[in-house]
Amino acid sequence: MEFQLLSNLQLFFLYLNNLTGNLPSYLGNITSLISISVGGNNLVGNIPDTLGNLNNLEVIELGLNNLSGSFPSSFFNLSSLTDIDIPLNQLQGSLPDDIFISFPRLHKLNIGHNLLTGRIPSSVANASELMLLALNVNSFTGEVPSFEGMKKLDWLALNRNKLGNSRPDDLNFMSSLLNCTELRLLHLSENNFEGVLPRFIGNFSNLRRFTIGNNSIHGNIPDELGDIATLETLYLWSNDLTGTIPESIGKLQELRILSFPDNILYGEIPSSFGNLTMMTDLSLQQNNLQGTIPSVLGNCQSLLAMDISQNNFTGYLPEEIFRIPSLSEFLDLSSNSLTGSLPSGLTSLEHLVLLNLSNNELSGLLPGTFGSLISLRELYLSNNFFQGNISPSLSSLRSLEILDLSHNNFTGKIPQFLGKFSFLRNLNLSFNDFEGEVPIEGVFRNGSQVSVNNNPKLCGGEPFLLLPVCPKNESSKKSRTSHFLKLIISISASVSVLILVLLFAIVYYLKHKKKLISLDNTSKEFLPTISYQSLHKATNGFSETNLLGSGKFSNVYKGILDQNETVIAVKVLKLQVKGAGKSFVAECEALRSIRHRNLVKFLTSCSSVDFKGNEFKAVVYPHMVNGSLQDWLVHSDEKKLTLIQRLNISIDVACALDYLHNHSGNSLVHCDIKPSNVLLDGEFVAHVSDFGLARFIQQVNTSQNDTSLGIKGTVGYAAPEYGMGTEASTYGDIYSYGILLLELFTGKCPIDDAFDNGLTLHDFVKMAIPERVMEISDPTLVYGYDYQGEEAIDEIMEYCFISLFRIGISCSMELPRERMDISRAVNELYSIRNYLFKTRIKFGANGL
Incomplete structure (x- = not known):
């Protein structure tokens, strides 16, 4: 309340805090205010009508709160306003017809991600000073008006509304944008637009991003698109586009992302694509493209991801594609009619995470260079004609999580090394000609993770596989006497070794009287x-x-x-x-x-x-060149981790704990999981460190008098039962991990000053999901996201945040037995990441 006494206050800046309650009405009494910035808080309720008294107000920023209701009528009296920034709230109602006349000085209007309805006012043509207009992710309807008078317009985001009337003239408004010579961003995706792309689109000489996916655009892709020399991202996904891909696209030297999936395009990939050396993402899946895959794609040495699946490509796999060292996210050539064998030169793809060659007509042996793909987590080779034994080189692929070799002609024995892949959780070897005994280690122990159906020469394995018992070896029948003698010799040797061990133990005990x-x-x-x-x-x-x-x-x-x-x-x-x-x-x-x-x-x-x-x-x-996770969370202004990086880090830490608890021989409790003990290497792979408090389970159970057991972690991360003297356990590590996960995606430390009076980070998140999940998520992931509102990315992120927070909450439950098992957490985290990878193929969310 003391603020209202500051009669000369001009700047009211409380951006990105933990403020709650309503936006105070007394702000309307501080008539000297020029700028109000309270975005990124937890404010609720309506925008106060008293703000209409602020005749000097120029900037109002209320984004990323939970404000509701409609704009008060007095709000439109603020003719001095230049910047209105109120995205990511729950504002309702429609915009008055004369809004752009009421705000003649307006430079920025960002009201995306709300619940607004009605038409876009035709007075927008009078907004001669407007540079940014973001109405995305609302429910605006009807015809889009002319933008003829908006010569300074730089950013226009209309995506994810209900605009258009599903008529051929829906895109007529685009001709008025020719006057907007500064236009750099044009988002029109996910509306009801019909019609064809106009040929004059090539005249948008400064356009950098153009998205019009998920509409009903038909006709050909105009050649003139290739004239936009500045274009960096081009999304035309999920339309009814026909014809061939213009050769002129190859002129877009600045193009980073090209996304044409789910259309009716045919013909070949233009050879000019070899000129797109800056391209990082190529998505052409789900079309009727044909011909061979051009080897000139090997010139695209910046590619991170490439998907040309579900087309009609034929011919051999060009070796040049497999020599693009930047390919790291995925390479998907599945569901075509490709023939021949795999190229031998695979050594350049050491960073590739996903390779999908399934549903083709490929044949031959797996090359020995397959062992170079050491980062592979998912490998799909099903429904081809591969033959021979599984190459021993695959034993190097220790990061594999999914391996599908089904429906081929593989022979020989199933390699034992597959059972030693600790991360493998889905193995499909069905419909081949494998023979011999099935391994019984690792993934082969879980009926829901392995399939060996329709391999009639297999035997043994776990009972759930329903395979016949392996026959006894004939040679062993003939040498039972020899085997018996060997057994006697083996027993004698074992007894001798045992005696030596006992003698050594006695000598050791006499020499070392102390147990320490x-x-x-x-x-x-x-x-x-x-x-x-x-x-x-x-x-x-x-x-x-x-x-x-x-x-x-x-x-x-x-x-x-x-x-x-x-x-x-x-x-x-x-x-x-x-x-x-x-x-x-x-x-x-x-x-x-x-x-x-x-x-x-x-x-x-x-x-x-x-x-x-x-x-x-x-x-x-x-x-570790990238320091600790703590460095990146505390210094978030200088160092920002992307959503994918944070998700990978959370998976890495969970996998480390799963190994310590369940796969390291003797279960080991770390006792101090926190961001400063998670180190990041040059590739941002996480490594758990600092085992100074670590305890093997048997040590914990037998060391009741060890006073060091009282030290079990750090305040804020230590499990609550440790405060009552409970022994260290794997449940304690899981609790600490849950808190770390919540901190990683909220950006809030568990000992933050905001958490007092009994409120914890666990409770803070639990009370907010699912309705307010975007509000509690780290603003650097949500509010500062450069592609905000583009191609349904907010829905993708909202789903991911809800899923991640639920894991964090489940891991950090107060009662140990209620906490999620770390193995289950690992599987759920992988599912979230797979969802992200699959959706970003469609939506092109490069900023994740």
Whole structure:
């Protein structure tokens, strides 16, 4: 209330906070106000009628709140307004016919993502100063008026409304846009537009983004599109376009995204596409395109994703496509009539995540170079004529999650290495000619994840496969006596070994009376070591300029080893702090027993004395060039992670925990999952670090007197039961992970000042979903999204946020037994990512 006493206040700026309640009506009494900016909060209710008193007001920004009702009539008295920015609310009603006469100075009108209805007022033609008009994601209807007088218009977003009358003249308004010589963005997708694309479209000389997907546009793609030299994104998906793709498209040297799927296009891919060297996404699926795939596509060395599936392409696979090193998201050539064998040169696709060649007529053996595709997570080769054994080179594809080799002519035994792929969750080998015994490890243990149907020569395996028992080997029948002798020898040898082990244990016990492990002996017996002098030199004397971070038990320094110029991170223990020594021992014990792509790699250790004779202990890891996740969450203004990056990080951390809890031999509890303990390498792959509090399950159960068990995490992330003295458990890690997941996608720290009076991050999110999920999500993902409102991207993101938050809530339930199993969390996260990949093929959401 004290604000209303500030009679000379001009700027009222409270953007991106956690404000709740109504927009205060007393703001209308501060007549000196020039700008009101309270976007990105949790405000509710109507826009106060008193704002009509602010005759000096120029800027009003109320976006990303939960405001409702209609615009008050007094609002249209503010003739001084230049910027109206109120997207992502629940405003209703229609716009008055004279709105653009009431605001003669208006530069920006952004009221997208609301519940507005009615027609676009024809007075828009008088908005001569308007530069941005965003009416997207509402329910505007009817004919689009002329924009003839809007010569300064730069951005026009009308997508996702009900505009148009499904008549051939629906696009007549586009001729009036020829006067808008500054127009850079034109979004018309997802309306009721019919008609043909006008040939004068080539005269939009400054246009960078043009989207008109999911309408009923028919006819040919005009050649004149190739005259828009500035065009960067072109979306024509889900229309009724016919004819061939113009050769002139190859003139668009700045084109990044080309999306023509789900039309009725025919003919060949123009050879001029080889000129589109800046293109990152090519989507031509679900058409009637034919001919061979042009080898000139190999010139498109910036491609991240390519989908030309569900067409009528024939001929061989051009090897040039498989030499595009930038391909990393997906390459989908499925459902065509491609023939021949796979190219041998696959070594360039080491970053590719998804490869789909299914439903073609490909044949031959799988080349040995398949092992180069080390990043593959999904591989689809079904319904072809591949033959021979599964290449041993596939054993390198340890990241595989989905492998479909069904409906081919593969022979030989099913490789045992498939059962050792810890991430494989869907394996289809059905309708082939495999023989012999089915493995019984890994994915082969789960009936819902593996299919080996219609391989009549298979036997054994788990009972749910319903395969016959494997016959006994004839040679073994003839050598039972030999086998019996070998068995006796084996037993005798085992007894001898057992006696030696017992003798060794007795000697060891006599030498080491204490149960605590000596760090010196641990490092000498199990770990490669490095000298203090080497680490001192590598870190420039442990200088502050090399300091990467500091914690309770340690400081971490960046270093460079002279012998091979390896960049390292050196974790130096603060031995003067109680518990630091035990923390170090715990970390060494944990790290020498585990190995996973999403765990920090243990390089070596040092247990020595420094130059002053003081005890010195350190652990050495690879240096992670992108620092910790904490760095990216705290410094979000300088460092911004995309939605896909955050989702991948959340999957990486979940996979690491799944491994620690369920697949590492002895279940290991990390005890301190938080953003600062998640490190990011150059590819933003996450690595869980800092195992100083880690405990093996059997250690937890048998170490009741170990006082270090009282240290189980960090405030805000530690499970609530730990505060009551409960032992460390995998449930505690899952709780911490749930909080980390919520923080990752809300951008809010669990110990934020906003969470007081008993409110927690868990409760904050739980109360908001599903209705207000977009409001609580990190504004850098929602409000600052460059492609906001384009091609249904908001619905995609809303679905993903709801799904992600539900996982986070389920993992961070107060009662341990109610928390989601981490294995299930991993599967659900993968499903969300698959949904994103599939929808972005259609919608072209490049900014994700």
